[in-house]
Amino acid sequence: MKKTMKMNLWFLKKLYQYDKKRFGSMAALILIRAIKTLLSVITIKVALDCIVTYHSFWYLAGFVAAERIVSSLLALIECKIDWLDKEIQNNTIKKQLGAEMFRQAEALSLERLDHTEMYDQYKIVLEEIGSRSGSFLQSTENLLTGICNIAVTMIFVLTIDIRFILIAALSAVIGAVAGNKIAQKEVQKREELIRHERKRDYIKRIFYVPEYNEMTRLTNANSFLLQKYDESVSDIKQVLRSHQPTIAHWNDLNILQIFTLNFGLSALLMARDIAAGTVSASAFTSVMFACSTMSGSVGWVSNELSEMKKHALYIEKLQDFLNKTQEAKGTVSVAPGMHEITLQDVHFHYSANVAREVTDGISLHIKSGEKIALVGENGAGKTTLIKLIEGLYRQTAGSILIDKMPIETFDGKSLRGSIATVMQKPVHYSFTIAENILLREVQNDTDRRRVQKVLEESGLWERVSHLPKGMDSVLGKEFDEEGIELSGGESQKLAIARALYEDAGVLILDEPANSLDPIAEAEMYERMFAAGKDRTLILISHRLYSTRKADRICYIENGKIAEEGTHEELMKANGKYAAMYHLQAGLYAQE
Numbered sequence: 001m002k003k004t005m006k007m008n009l010w011f012l013k014k015l016y017q018y019d020k021k022r023f024g025s026m027a028a029l030i031l032i033r034a035i036k037t038l039l040s041v042i043t044i045k046v047a048l049d050c051i052v053t054y055h056s057f058w059y060l061a062g063f064v065a066a067e068r069i070v071s072s073l074l075a076l077i078e079c080k081i082d083w084l085d086k087e088i089q090n091n092t093i094k095k096q097l098g099a100e101m102f103r104q105a106e107a108l109s110l111e112r113l114d115h116t117e118m119y120d121q122y123k124i125v126l127e128e129i130g131s132r133s134g135s136f137l138q139s140t141e142n143l144l145t146g147i148c149n150i151a152v153t154m155i156f157v158l159t160i161d162i163r164f165i166l167i168a169a170l171s172a173v174i175g176a177v178a179g180n181k182i183a184q185k186e187v188q189k190r191e192e193l194i195r196h197e198r199k200r201d202y203i204k205r206i207f208y209v210p211e212y213n214e215m216t217r218l219t220n221a222n223s224f225l226l227q228k229y230d231e232s233v234s235d236i237k238q239v240l241r242s243h244q245p246t247i248a249h250w251n252d253l254n255i256l257q258i259f260t261l262n263f264g265l266s267a268l269l270m271a272r273d274i275a276a277g278t279v280s281a282s283a284f285t286s287v288m289f290a291c292s293t294m295s296g297s298v299g300w301v302s303n304e305l306s307e308m309k310k311h312a313l314y315i316e317k318l319q320d321f322l323n324k325t326q327e328a329k330g331t332v333s334v335a336p337g338m339h340e341i342t343l344q345d346v347h348f349h350y351s352a353n354v355a356r357e358v359t360d361g362i363s364l365h366i367k368s369g370e371k372i373a374l375v376g377e378n379g380a381g382k383t384t385l386i387k388l389i390e391g392l393y394r395q396t397a398g399s400i401l402i403d404k405m406p407i408e409t410f411d412g413k414s415l416r417g418s419i420a421t422v423m424q425k426p427v428h429y430s431f432t433i434a435e436n437i438l439l440r441e442v443q444n445d446t447d448r449r450r451v452q453k454v455l456e457e458s459g460l461w462e463r464v465s466h467l468p469k470g471m472d473s474v475l476g477k478e479f480d481e482e483g484i485e486l487s488g489g490e491s492q493k494l495a496i497a498r499a500l501y502e503d504a505g506v507l508i509l510d511e512p513a514n515s516l517d518p519i520a521e522a523e524m525y526e527r528m529f530a531a532g533k534d535r536t537l538i539l540i541s542h543r544l545y546s547t548r549k550a551d552r553i554c555y556i557e558n559g560k561i562a563e564e565g566t567h568e569e570l571m572k573a574n575g576k577y578a579a580m581y582h583l584q585a586g587l588y589a590q591e
């Protein structure tokens with residue numbers, strides 16, 4: 001209970017900082033509803049008193065008219081706050097909370113997000129808490145409204161008979177116990193469901209994401225996927241079956257006790273008093289009405305208490321997520337221009353596989369403006385080395401220096417801004433081509449000229465300039481009927497254009513020719529070496545013919561640099577590089 005309170009108060013404080021006005025609205029709504037409840041109970045009593053004691057018609061009419069005017073005014077204000085202000089304020093809060101969560105997610109290392117448990121937490125936090133801020137505030141509002149209604153009706157009943165207060169209090173305690181049990185079960189259920197739901201949603205996604213869509217048809221994977229979908233749905237049903245009956249039983253018990261205790265017992269006591277002539281008909285009716293209002297409020301409060309407990313468990317996850325220690329952040333900005341990169345005995349293993357050193361003591365000095373190629377077999381650790389240089393992962397031992405300064409001292413944003421990367425599998429957004437390059441909206445003609453320039457350099461301008469909407473064409477058909485689909489090679493060229501636009505001092509190309517035909521590949525390397533003229537260039541490629549031009553080539557094997565030198569030196573050494581080169585040359589010759 002203490003923990004629930006602590007979590008809920010922590011969240012309330014956080015939301016209060018996001019938008020104080022929402023709390024003003026809440027207070028106004030609670031007050032209006034309490035006044036309305038009090039008015040309705042008093043009106044019944046006054047009306048019945050008038051009938052019984054034969055007060056004048058005008059007295060009653062005046063009272064009812066005044067009550068109706070006040071109630072109508074209150075209802076109008078309530079409506080405006082409830083249906084307009086609240087929605088807007090909830091959205092402000094949601095936006096701010098979402099922004100804080102995204103900032104935190106961004107600040108956490110990729111390494112931490114690589115774990116399934118962390119993914120589950122991340123999903124709960126992003127999906128649930130985002131929408132939960134609204135429902136949490138609603139629960140708080142309902143809870144406080146319920147408590148105020150109970151207080152108001154209690155004060156009214158107290159003026160007539162104290163016994164009903166005791167009955168209501170007993171009912172509230174039982175309601176709180178039931179609510180607590182329901183909340184515990186609900187949260188347990190949710191936690192067990194999350195993994196199965198994630199799997200089900202993943203399979204659903206496979207059915208509609210275009211890249212998968214084509215592959216599943218081609219490989220006839222539909223029945224296999226449907227089987228997996230059925231499995232996850234069965235798992236979900238299994239979890240529901242194991243928790244739902246207990247939840248339903250506690251719920252039934254709660255409803256039953258509210259009606260028998262709070263309403264039934266009070267009615268019995270009142271009936272006895274009427275028979276004994278110790279209570280008036282008007283007191284009976286108004287107390288019964290007050291008790292019924294109180295019953296409703298007790299039910300409401302116990303429901304909301306259980307909701308608050310559920311909220312608290314999610315809030316705990318959010319707090320845990322937001323409190324996760326962020327990577328120690330550097331503050332130094334990387335200077336503009338080309339950079340030298342030094343790796344000193346760099347070791348690294350992914351935490352998912354501690355036993356395997358993916359980078360096993362690599363030392364390498366890349367001079368400012370040098371063009372270097374990393375080659376080697378699949379899984380040798382080339383991409384991982386790049387990720388370390390980009391600061392996406394932290395080396396487990398050794399050091400990485402950029403311009404002689406440890407990588408950790410640099411501000412992450414500035415570091416990534418000075419290294420432009422074309423990834424092995426480029427990812428684009430369903431926005432326009434220009435926006436995909438600028439990563440913001442086009443603002444003026446200078447933007448357009450710069451976009452055109454990098455599209456020309458990457459070799460995609462020819463295609464883009466012939467599109468009806470040119471660089472304003474949207475990628476994909478998800479949001480635009482006329483959206484365009486890029487081929488694999490075109491998609492890679494777009495990624496290259498984006499990297500060139502960044503104008504960073506270091507350009508990293510991780511197999512940029514993956515989807516290009518041989519002619520396009522040769523052209524692309526020409527362009528890249530030209531574009532990289534004023535940049536430090538790191539190139540990963542399996543096609544050794546293309547990387548011959550590099551100033552230096554490192555042959556990586558099992559996380560170590562096995563051979564290093566120019567193409568000519570390595571060929572002369574006649575080692576593994578030379579063997580691989582001859583093998584590829586032979587294959588090309590055969591073709």
Ligand SMILES: Nc1ncnc2c1ncn2[C@@H]1O[C@H](COP(=O)(O)OP(=O)(O)OP(=O)(O)O)[C@@H](O)[C@H]1O
Pocket residue numbers: 114350352353358376377378379380381382383384385
């Ligand atoms: N996020 C990750 N978590 C755990 N292991 C990983 C992760 N990413 C890569 N690995 C493993 O690290 C090893 C090196 O992968 P890396 O992608 O660096 O190789 P590579 O030399 O670039 O291979 P390729 O030429 O096939 O692209 C592989 O065995 C891979 O399975």
